[in-house]
Amino acid sequence: MERVSFTQMKDGTKEDYEFLTAHEIDHTKHTAQRLLKALVELDEGLSGYQITRLGHSIQSATRAWRDGADTDWIVAALLHDIGDIYAPYNHDEYAATILKPFVREQCTWVVATHGDFQMLYYGHHLDGFDENKRERHRGHTYFDDCAEFCERWDQASFDPAYDTLPLEFFAPMVEGVFARKPYDPDVIQPGTRIPLTGTPRA
Numbered sequence: 132m133e134r135v136s137f138t139q140m141k142d143g144t145k146e147d148y149e150f151l152t153a154h155e156i157d158h159t160k161h162t163a164q165r166l167l168k169a170l171v172e173l174d175e176g177l178s179g180y181q182i183t184r185l186g187h188s189i190q191s192a193t194r195a196w197r198d199g200a201d202t203d204w205i206v207a208a209l210l211h212d213i214g215d216i217y218a219p220y221n222h223d224e225y226a227a228t229i230l231k232p233f234v235r236e237q238c239t240w241v242v243a244t245h246g247d248f249q250m251l252y253y254g255h256h257l258d259g260f261d262e263n264k265r266e267r268h269r270g271h272t273y274f275d276d277c278a279e280f281c282e283r284w285d286q287a288s289f290d291p292a293y294d295t296l297p298l299e300f301f302a303p304m305v306e307g308v309f310a311r312k313p314y315d316p317d318v319i320q321p322g323t324r325i326p327l328t329g330t331p332r333a
C-alpha cells in the first residue's frame with residue numbers, strides 16, 4: 132500500500148489506519164531535526180535586537196549548560212522562543228505545547244508562562260504592558276523557577292559579545308529529548324522541582 136483507500140476518514144479501513152500509524156511513527160522520529168531547522172529559521176525573524184532570535188535561543192541554552200542545568204532545562208532554554216515565527220502573541224504557549232510530552236512538567240510550565248514573567252524587565256517602559264503580570268502566577272509551585280529562568284537565561288541573553296556555543300553542540304540533546312516516550316510519567320514528574328543550576332561547566 133502506498134496510499135490509503137479513503138477520501139473521507141469515516142470510510143477508512145483497519146488496514147488504512149494501521150498503514151497511517153506506521154507512517155506517523157516514522158514521521159515523529161524526525162521531530163528533533165525539524166525543530167532544529169525551525170530554530171535556524173528564527174534567524175530571519177525580529178530585527179532590532181543586537182542578536183537574532185536564533186542567537187538569543189542558543190545563548191540562553193549555553194548559559195543553562197554552563198550553569199550545570201540538566202538536559203530538560205537546556206532544551207527548554209533552547210526552544211523557549213521557537214513560537215516567535217508562527218505565534219507572536221502566545222509564543223510561550225506554542226513552545227510549551229511542543230515540549231510538553233517530552234520534558235518535565237516544571238520546564239513546560241516555565242516556558243508556557245515566561246512571557247508574563249519577562250514583562251518585569253520592560254513593561255514599565257511601554258503603555259499597555261504590565262511589568263507585574265507575573266504576579267497572577269504568584270504562589271504556583273514553579274513561580275520561583277520561572278523567575279530564575281527569566282533572570283539567568285532569558286533576559287540576560289541578548290549579548291553579541293557572549294561566547295555562545297554552536298547550535299550543533301545542542302543537537303544531540305534535542306534528539307535525545309524528542310526520542311523519549313511521550314508523556315512518560317518518569318519524565319514529566321508532576322510537581323517535581325529540579326534546580327536550574329548545578330555544578331558549573333566550563
Ligand SMILES: [Fe+2]
Binds near residue numbers: 222223246
Ligand atoms: Fe520569549
Ligand SMILES: [Fe+2]
Binds near residue numbers: 211212285286
Ligand atoms: Fe527569550
